[in-house]
Structures are given as structure tokens and as C-alpha cells.
Amino acid sequence: MGPPPPLLLLLLLLLLTACATTATAAGDGCSTGCDLALGSYYVGPDQNVTYIGQLFGLGDNYRLLAPYNPGNSNFDFVKIGDRINVSFACQCLARPSDPAATYLAGSLSYAVNTGDTYITIADQYSNLTTADWLAATNTYPANNIPDVGTVNVTVNCSCGDDKVSDAYGLFLTYPLRDSDTLASVAATHGFSSQEQLDTIKKYNPGMDGVTGSGIVFIPTKDPGGNYRPLKSSGQPLSF
Numbered sequence: 001m002g003p004p005p006p007l008l009l010l011l012l013l014l015l016l017t018a019c020a021t022t023a024t025a026a027g028d029g030c031s032t033g034c035d036l037a038l039g040s041y042y043v044g045p046d047q048n049v050t051y052i053g054q055l056f057g058l059g060d061n062y063r064l065l066a067p068y069n070p071g072n073s074n075f076d077f078v079k080i081g082d083r084i085n086v087s088f089a090c091q092c093l094a095r096p097s098d099p100a101a102t103y104l105a106g107s108l109s110y111a112v113n114t115g116d117t118y119i120t121i122a123d124q125y126s127n128l129t130t131a132d133w134l135a136a137t138n139t140y141p142a143n144n145i146p147d148v149g150t151v152n153v154t155v156n157c158s159c160g161d162d163k164v165s166d167a168y169g170l171f172l173t174y175p176l177r178d179s180d181t182l183a184s185v186a187a188t189h190g191f192s193s194q195e196q197l198d199t200i201k202k203y204n205p206g207m208d209g210v211t212g213s214g215i216v217f218i219p220t221k222d223p224g225g226n227y228r229p230l231k232s233s234g235q236p237l238s239f
């Protein structure tokens with residue numbers, strides 16, 4: 001048998017590169033979502049709980065977030081560098097450009113201010129979403145967002161995975177910053193043994209070894225203090 005023709009080699013190479021760079025998220029190809037996911041919101045300058053509550057669709061009722069923030073005893077006042085847990089429904093959504101390409105995310109309705117771009121909108125969400133992801137999940141072209149109207153702010157989430165564990169059905173979407181890694185965030189959320197870390201890695205393909213950027217999904221307790229098993233993660237939401 002002679003050497004394979006160069007074209008075949010090239011195709012093989014292209015295929016391998018594609019596999020290596022597109023680590024698929026656990027929610028890709030979903031058919032249903034779940035009623036609840038949490039997000040970890042890093043508080044920046046000039047922000048307060050009222051503003052954060054509004055970003056997540058609570059109007060002036062930010063106190064609805066208090067049960068998810070038991071560690072913050074004075075929830076009316078937050079300061080730069082605090083992390084606030086926000087809550088939203090984790091829906092199975094489809095890309096406008098490809099209805100067959102489904103993914104899991106919260107969809108928050110953001111009222112556009114004059115001059116907003118996907119970059120300025122993403123900035124307010126503290127890296128829970130990105131400008132690129134907003135462009136991919138909204139029908140408006142990036143250079144033509146209407147001054148009046150709403151943009152869907154899409155925040156990725158997880159509902160768990162029966163191929164990984166039935167023990168976890170509620171997840172925290174956590175944007176890495178600075179020296180954060182999947183392992184460090186897992187450890188600060190109670191998953192520090194090697195066995196636990198191996199489980200967490202399965203929920204986060206492609207994120208092992210990444211420092212300071214991107215999103216990781218960490219199993220989290222409900223306000224009652226218990227992990228929610230996969231099977232009872234509430235009413236499925238379909239799209």
C-alpha cells in the first residue's frame with residue numbers, strides 16, 4: 001500500500017483540527033431546558049443591586065435574589081469585587097441563523113439605550129455573555145442595533161447531564177477572571193478532591209487548563225442548602 005494521496009491527508013488534517021477546536025458544550029443539541037440556573041455576577045464600578053436586578057429581568061425587585069446569596073448578609077449594598085448570584089430560566093434555544101443548532105441559555109430582554117453596541121451591552125453583564133455571542137444570538141447585525149427596542153442577552157447555562165451524574169441538576173454559570181481556573185473555582189465551591197474535579201471537568205469540555213477567561217459550569221445548591229438531583233430540576237422548558 002502506497003502513501004495516502006496528499007488531498008486525503010489534507011482532509012484528515014482539517015477534520016482533526018475541527019475536532020480539536022470545537023469542544024461542544026453539554027447543552028449543544030438540547031431539546032429541553034430547566035426552570036432555574038444561577039450566574040455569578042462580578043460587581044463592577046458604579047453598580048448596585050437594583051441595577052443588577054434590572055439586568056436580570058426583576059424590575060426593582062432585586063430582593064428576589066437574596067435567597068441565592070446567603071453569604072451576603074447585607075444584600076442591599078454590594079461593592080466592587082463582590083460576586084452576586086443571579087437567577088434565570090435555562091432554556092433550550094436555537095440560533096437565528098440555524099434553527100437546528102440548539103444550545104442552553106437564559107434569554108434576558110435588554111432595553112437598548114441610544115449608542116449601545118453588542119460590546120457595551122456585553123460589558124454590563126460582567127462576562128456572563130460576550131459581544132460575539134450576542135451577535136450570534138440576535139437577528140440585528142452588529143452595526144445596526146435599533147436605538148429603541150430590545151436585545152436578547154443570552155447567558156449560557158447547564159441543566160446537568162445524565163451521562164455524567166444524576167446528583168446534579170442546578171448549575172452556576174461562572175465567568176473565569178484573573179487567575180481563576182476550572183480547578184480553582186471548583187475547589188472554592190466544594191469540589192476539591194481529584195474524583196470530584198474529574199466529574200466537574202466532564203461538564204466543562206475544553207475548559208481544563210484555561211485561566212482567566214471563558215465560562216465554566218459548577219453544580220450548585222438550591223436555597224434550601226441541597227444539591228438538586230438531575231431528575232427533579234423542575235418543569236422542562238421547551239422552545
Ligand SMILES: *[C@@H]1O[C@H](CO)[C@@H](O)[C@H](O)[C@H]1NC(C)=O
Pocket residue numbers: 046047048050051
Ligand atoms: C444604581 O446604579 C445605577 C446605574 O449605575 C444608577 O443609575 C442608580 O442611581 C444607582 N442607584 C442607587 C440607589 O445607587
Ligand SMILES: *[C@@H]1O[C@H](CO)[C@@H](O)[C@H](O)[C@H]1NC(C)=O
Pocket residue numbers: 068069070071072083084085172189220221
Ligand atoms: C453563590 O452561590 C454559590 C454556590 O451555591 C455559593 O457558594 C456562594 O456562597 C453564593 N454567594 C453568596 C454571596 O451567597
Ligand SMILES: *[C@@H]1O[C@H](CO)[C@@H](O)[C@H](O)[C@H]1NC(C)=O
Pocket residue numbers: 042044126127177212213
Ligand atoms: C471580562 O473579560 C475581560 C477579558 O478577559 C477582562 O479584561 C475583564 O476584566 C472582565 N470583566 C469582568 C467584570 O470580569
Ligand SMILES: *[C@@H]1O[C@H](CO)[C@@H](O)[C@H](O)[C@H]1NC(C)=O
Pocket residue numbers: 024025028103128129130133156214215
Ligand atoms: C455559549 O455556548 C455556545 C454553544 O455551545 C458557544 O458557541 C458560545 O461561545 C458560548 N458563549 C459564551 C459567552 O461562552
Ligand SMILES: *[C@@H]1O[C@H](CO)[C@@H](O)[C@H](O)[C@H]1NC(C)=O
Pocket residue numbers: 096137138139140150151152
Ligand atoms: C429575541 O428572541 C425572541 C424569542 O426567541 C425572538 O422572537 C426575537 O426575534 C429575538 N430578537 C432578536 C433581536 O433577535
